[in-house]
Every structure is written in structure tokens, then in C-alpha cells.
Amino acid sequence: MNFLDRLFGRRETPSAKTAKERLQFVLIHDRTDISPAVLEQLKDEIIAVISKHLEINRAGVEINLSQTQRENKLIANIPLIMGPGGSKKRKRDNR
Amino acid sequence: MTGKVLTITSGKGGVGKTTTTANIGVALAALGGRVVCIDGDIGLRNLDVVMGLENRIVYDIVDVVEGRARLRQAMIKDKRLPELNLIPAAQTRDKSAVSPADMIKICNELRPDFDWILIDSPAGIERGFRNSIAAADLILIVTNPEVSAVRDADRVIGLIEAEEKGPGQLIINRVKIDMVKRGDMLSTEDVLDILAVPLLGVIPDDEGILISTNRGAPAAMDEKSRSGQAFRDIARRLRGEDVPFMSLEDNRGFLQKLAARFGRNGA
Numbered sequence: 001m002n003f004l005d006r007l008f009g010r011r012e013t014p015s016a017k018t019a020k021e022r023l024q025f026v027l028i029h030d031r032t033d034i035s036p037a038v039l040e041q042l043k044d045e046i047i048a049v050i051s052k053h054l055e056i057n058r059a060g061v062e063i064n065l066s067q068t069q070r071e072n073k074l075i076a077n078i079p080l081i082m083g084p085g086g087s088k089k090r091k092r093d094n095r
Numbered sequence: 096m097t098g099k100v101l102t103i104t105s106g107k108g109g110v111g112k113t114t115t116t117a118n119i120g121v122a123l124a125a126l127g128g129r130v131v132c133i134d135g136d137i138g139l140r141n142l143d144v145v146m147g148l149e150n151r152i153v154y155d156i157v158d159v160v161e162g163r164a165r166l167r168q169a170m171i172k173d174k175r176l177p178e179l180n181l182i183p184a185a186q187t188r189d190k191s192a193v194s195p196a197d198m199i200k201i202c203n204e205l206r207p208d209f210d211w212i213l214i215d216s217p218a219g220i221e222r223g224f225r226n227s228i229a230a231a232d233l234i235l236i237v238t239n240p241e242v243s244a245v246r247d248a249d250r251v252i253g254l255i256e257a258e259e260k261g262p263g264q265l266i267i268n269r270v271k272i273d274m275v276k277r278g279d280m281l282s283t284e285d286v287l288d289i290l291a292v293p294l295l296g297v298i299p300d301d302e303g304i305l306i307s308t309n310r311g312a313p314a315a316m317d318e319k320s321r322s323g324q325a326f327r328d329i330a331r332r333l334r335g336e337d338v339p340f341m342s343l344e345d346n347r348g349f350l351q352k353l354a355a356r357f358g359r360n361g362a
Contacts, residue, residue, distance in 0.1 A: 014278025016281050023246060026246060027289065
């Protein structure tokens with residue numbers, strides 16, 4: 001951070017924090033040998049499969065690798081589009 | 096009791112594996128342990144110069160493997176610390192001159208006569224690394240608080256876990272406390288969060304290391320050296336003592352700092 005930035009109170013994210021976040025991201029992919037491209041493909045296919053049965057908010061779908069200590073998980077967040085009282089697409093008697 | 100084989104490795108080169116091996120070897124020997132350090136970096140030998148024993152090499156580890164010398168003939172005794180020994184690497188051969196089975200055989204031959212067998216692994220994850228971890232009872236992973244070193248350390252941790260030699264213990268080397276305070280260097284906690292392995296020691300960044308390497312007298316021999324103290328603490332932890340992690344705060348007085356700034360190192 002230079003003098004002027006400091007004077008006007010502009011604060012960058014500390015570089016160590018950036019380093020930690022970047023490392024955590026890259027290591028998840030290193031450890032699982034799942035590249036961001038594979039994850040993207042997986043996301044498209046999951047959207048396709050689920051869309052056959054349920055109406056979902058495609059733009060809101062998130063598929064992420066997550067880690068706790070040295071354990072890795074695939075976490076999918078798939079928002080459904082639900083009408084009042086249930087799915088728009090599916091009939092209630094199917095539930 | 097039979098000797099324990101410790102392998103010092105890192106993945107990335109230049110993080111301080113050889114310096115760490117030499118200093119832990121010195122510190123364990125100073126505490127009365129019978130120590131032999133083996134240079135596992137065949138073709139790029141360096142542990143000899145860092146330990147200051149380069150002028151005394153007659154035979155090396157490849158001579159032992161190929162039957163030209165007995166193990167005892169290749170072993171150089173450090174005159175400063177009578178319990179400290181070195182088995183040098185060959186300089187003119189490559190990693191393939193030694194196999195993992197050779198390393199296991201050599202270590203088994205050494206175990207009855209030594210308390211500690213330290214193997215300085217080469218950088219990388221290929222043959223030399225495989226040779227170096229083959230006989231290990233405990234693997235020490237050296238890293239720096241820096242993205243490429245931490246990433247490589249993570250890779251090595253994964254590999255040693257796959258070999259069922261994990262999880263290993265971590266040494267974070269070259270920590271600059273001022274930069275950590277400013278938020279511009281990964282802290283010990285950050286590195287532990289990311290790597291999730293037990294911590295064995297934290298070594299402050301220290302110009303004195305270069306000076307001690309210049310002289311071939313590892314910092315752990317110098318009672319006044321701060322990084323030397325950090326290595327001595329590691330040696331005591333390896334012996335099973337509960338040693339608190341030292342504060343990395345620079346507690347030198349103003350005049351000492353001023354003197355250091357003007358290039359006086361007090362040696």
C-alpha cells in the first residue's frame with residue numbers, strides 16, 4: 001500500500017489473506033484431482049438430470065468442493081422454483 | 096533401543112531442507128544423541144558443505160551401495176561434536192544409483208548403533224524422494240510461508256499419506272514476523288489451517304543462517320543464534336520433551352537492531 005492510499009484510507013485486502021484463499025482453492029482441486037473444468041461439466045449434467053424432474057433456478061446452481069481438515073466433500077446447492085403449495089411442474093399427487 | 100529414521104523433505108527446492116537437516120543433526124548430537132545424517136541428494140550433494148565436512152569425503156553412499164566401501168568407511172565423524180556423523184551423497188552419479196531397498200538396508204544397518212538417522216531428501220517427488228522416504232519412521236516436511244512452498248508441501252503430505260508414512264510433522268522455515276504482522280505473510284496458523292498436519296517447529300527468518308552456512312558451522316552450534324534456538328527446540332521436541340513454541344517477536348534492543356542494520360553481525 002503506498003502513502004497516498006494510506007492517507008485516503010483506501011485499504012487493500014492483506015496479501016496474506018489473498019494467499020490463503022488462493023491456496024485453499026487450488027489445493028482442493030489438487031487434492032481431489034478434479035479440475036474446475038470437470039466441476040463445470042458436472043454442474044451442467046446435474047442441472048440436466050434434475051431439470052427432467054423438477055423446475056430449478058439454473059442460474060442459482062452452485063457445485064463446490066469443500067474441505068474440512070483433510071476430508072473433501074462435493075457440495076451442491078440447487079434452488080428449486082416452487083409455486084404456491086408445491087412445484088409448478090409436478091402435480092401434488094406425485095409427492 | 097534402535098535408532099529412529101527421520102526424513103526431511105519439502106517438494107519444493109530451496110526452502111531449507113539441507114539447513115534443517117544439518118541443524119537438527121547438530122542439535123540432537125549436542126543433546127547427547129548418536130546421530131548420522133545421510134545426504135539423499137545424489138548428484139547435487141550439499142549437506143557436506145552446509146555441515147562443514149566437505150574436505151573429509153573419501154567414500155560416498157554410492158560406493159557403499161556398490162560394494163566399494165563399508166558403511167563405516169563412508170561415514171565422516173564431525174570433530175566438533177563426536178556423536179555427529181555424515182554419509183555424503185555421490186556427486187557424479189544420479190538418483191538411479193540407489194534404490195529404496197538400498198536405503199532400507201543401509202538404515203537397518205545403522206539402527207543398532209545410532210539414536211537418530213536423518214535423511215536429507217532432494218527436492219521433487221521422484222526417485223530421490225522415494226529413496227529418502229523408504230526407510231523413514233517419521234517424515235519432517237519443511238515449508239516456507241509462501242504459496243508455492245505450501246502447495247508443494249501439501250502434495251508431499253498427500254504422497255506420504257498414500258505410502259502410509261503420514262501424516263508427518265511440519266517445520267515452517269523463514270518466517271518474517273514483521274511481514275506476518277502487516278498481513279503480508281501467511282502466519283503459522285494460516286499454514287496449519289491449510290495443511291492440517293502437526294507442527295514441529297517454526298524458524299524465524301535469519302541472516303545468520305547464511306553466515307553460518309558460509310562458515311560451515313550450523314547455527315544450532317551457536318548458543319546466541321535465534322534460529323539455532325528454534326532448531327534446538329525442535330530437537331528437544333523430537334526427544335519427547337514438551338517445549339513451548341518460542342515467540343517470534345524481535346526482542347533485541349534498539350542499539351542491537353541499529354547495529355544489525357549497519358551490517359555488524361557480532362560474530
